[in-house]
Amino acid sequence: MKDYQAYMIDLDGTVYAGSQRYPAAKRFVERLQAAHVPFKFVTNNTTKLPRDVVRNLADNHDIHVTAANVYTAGLATADFLDQRAGATGKRTVYVVGEIGLRQALAAKGFTVDEDHPEYVVVGLDSDVTYEKFAKAILAIRSGSTFIGTNSDSNIPKARGLMPGAGALVDLVRYATQTNPIFVGKPEPIILNNSLAQLGVPADQALMVGDNYHTDIEAGIHAGVDTLLVYTGVSTPAQVAQETIQPTYTIDSLDHWDLQEGPVD
Amino acid sequence: MKDYQAYMIDLDGTVYAGSQRYPAAKRFVERLQAAHVPFKFVTNNTTKLPRDVVRNLADNHDIHVTAANVYTAGLATADFLDQRAGATGKRTVYVVGEIGLRQALAAKGFTVDEDHPEYVVVGLDSDVTYEKFAKAILAIRSGSTFIGTNSDSNIPKARGLMPGAGALVDLVRYATQTNPIFVGKPEPIILNNSLAQLGVPADQALMVGDNYHTDIEAGIHAGVDTLLVYTGVSTPAQVAQETIQPTYTIDSLDHWDLQEGPVD
Numbered sequence: 204m205k206d207y208q209a210y211m212i213d214l215d216g217t218v219y220a221g222s223q224r225y226p227a228a229k230r231f232v233e234r235l236q237a238a239h240v241p242f243k244f245v246t247n248n249t250t251k252l253p254r255d256v257v258r259n260l261a262d263n264h265d266i267h268v269t270a271a272n273v274y275t276a277g278l279a280t281a282d283f284l285d286q287r288a289g290a291t292g293k294r295t296v297y298v299v300g301e302i303g304l305r306q307a308l309a310a311k312g313f314t315v316d317e318d319h320p321e322y323v324v325v326g327l328d329s330d331v332t333y334e335k336f337a338k339a340i341l342a343i344r345s346g347s348t349f350i351g352t353n354s355d356s357n358i359p360k361a362r363g364l365m366p367g368a369g370a371l372v373d374l375v376r377y378a379t380q381t382n383p384i385f386v387g388k389p390e391p392i393i394l395n396n397s398l399a400q401l402g403v404p405a406d407q408a409l410m411v412g413d414n415y416h417t418d419i420e421a422g423i424h425a426g427v428d429t430l431l432v433y434t435g436v437s438t439p440a441q442v443a444q445e446t447i448q449p450t451y452t453i454d455s456l457d458h459w460d461l462q463e464g465p466v467d
Numbered sequence: 468m469k470d471y472q473a474y475m476i477d478l479d480g481t482v483y484a485g486s487q488r489y490p491a492a493k494r495f496v497e498r499l500q501a502a503h504v505p506f507k508f509v510t511n512n513t514t515k516l517p518r519d520v521v522r523n524l525a526d527n528h529d530i531h532v533t534a535a536n537v538y539t540a541g542l543a544t545a546d547f548l549d550q551r552a553g554a555t556g557k558r559t560v561y562v563v564g565e566i567g568l569r570q571a572l573a574a575k576g577f578t579v580d581e582d583h584p585e586y587v588v589v590g591l592d593s594d595v596t597y598e599k600f601a602k603a604i605l606a607i608r609s610g611s612t613f614i615g616t617n618s619d620s621n622i623p624k625a626r627g628l629m630p631g632a633g634a635l636v637d638l639v640r641y642a643t644q645t646n647p648i649f650v651g652k653p654e655p656i657i658l659n660n661s662l663a664q665l666g667v668p669a670d671q672a673l674m675v676g677d678n679y680h681t682d683i684e685a686g687i688h689a690g691v692d693t694l695l696v697y698t699g700v701s702t703p704a705q706v707a708q709e710t711i712q713p714t715y716t717i718d719s720l721d722h723w724d725l726q727e728g729p730v731d
């Protein structure tokens with residue numbers, strides 16, 4: 204096995220399941236910390252600030268990291284648009300989304316223009332309205348570039364599977380007949396940006412997650428080796444159907460040795 | 468040409484364009500009335516009550532008809548669910564939509580159940596919220612039958628092309644991975660129900676409209692002859708690409724004779 208220089212790790216289904224603790228994940232994170240291996244939690248969440256992700260891990264899961272260990276699709280979207288805008292000075296945006304996304308864009312110098320923004324960014328927004336959708340759609344039809352934070356159809360909540368960012372994006376796609384640029388997993392943009400911040404080339408990093416269609420596909424698209432842990436969405440029977448297999452599969456993060464790889 | 472016993476006529480783009488009057492359409496309606504030929508305006512609108520459609524035609528277009536001349540996708544949805552529910556007693560519904568749809572369903576004895584409705588009906592709703600979408604999605608995922616009033620991607624307004632009912636339906640489709648039953652044009656349900664109310668068999672009626680992909684396709688699906696009038700969405704060049712052609716095409720409703728058909 205390669206001696207991976209950095210890890211990118213999914214959260215829900217991999218490090219915990221909602222409020223349920225995964226003790227093996229806590230031990231895994233602590234092994235990474237003890238070995239001084241750089242890692243980032245790479246999540247499609249755009250509603251939370253990194254400090255809120257850190258607090259949730261500490262308060263509810265006894266896992267202690269810093270904001271630098273967190274890379275959300277909100278941050279990734281802001282970094283992507285920052286690179287794309289470059290020195291053009293065109294940093295106007297209309298946002299359907301919550302604080303995690305809004306604050307990340309503001310931190311990169313983007314200001315809101317409701318009528319003629321350079322970019323329309325659509326992410327999860329539990330306060331979305333018809334009027335917000337209308338503004339997004341009219342702007343895209345007038346030439347704004349359409350960005351979707353991620354294509355997730357649902358987010359698991361206590362009530363059940365609630366509408367995800369991808370569902371909101373899909374309404375806008377349908378009404379504009381325009382496909383968005385997606386940033387989050389399974390697209391490679393979020394992983395490419397995360398690798399740049401970790402300072403590690405793609406072939407020296409490992410993507411760890413429970414969901415073949417987001418985590419593992421993102422790794423495949425970004426040229427990063429993948430570790431699928433069967434503690435969440437994907438099952439061995441489902442994964443067996445896939446043409447491209449994960450680099451490694453395990454049943455518990457206790458079965459992953461940082462030097463040896465998968466162990467029983 | 469057949470001597471058609473009844474006409475079904477689209478509104479926007481055929482009888483008027485928003486607030487713009489179409490004098491030839493007014494003359495056409497008056498010729499139908501003078502000849503005592505039954506007709507219905509068949510529209511995908513679900514937000515208005517029939518009496519509001521009548522009032523708009525009278526006040527803004529000097530076209531004078533009764534509510535019996537109006538068949539909206541709201542009424543068609545209520546009629547469809549009325550037939551489907553039959554004597555089962557299962558008449559509970561969760562509605563994303565406005566008064567035209569809500570009142571039509573209430574008139575057929577359907578009551579609202581936000582948690583475990585027999586049917587979830589999604590139509591245009593300018594007050595839609597994330598919570599309304601969430602209720603619809605959770606119910607469909609729990610087994611409610613998913614109905615879409617119509618699949619229109621947009622509705623033309625003074626501000627531009629606003630999100631249509633189909634866009635709202637598509638969000639729910641994406642988040643449930645379930646395809647709805649659509650009632651409005653281009654599906655045949657709305658025309659079949661309209662024919663039943665007119666008391667005329669499909670092969671004795673004519674569907675008149677400006678939009679190939681809604682009006683004409685609805686006629687084709689329902690086995691009704693079609694008359695495309697080039698006063699709205701579709702152009703001769705676009706229609707030339709279609710495998711199935713309209714039965715007749717004209718440039719103005721003045722070019723349609725009730726006995727002779729298309730005339731110059």
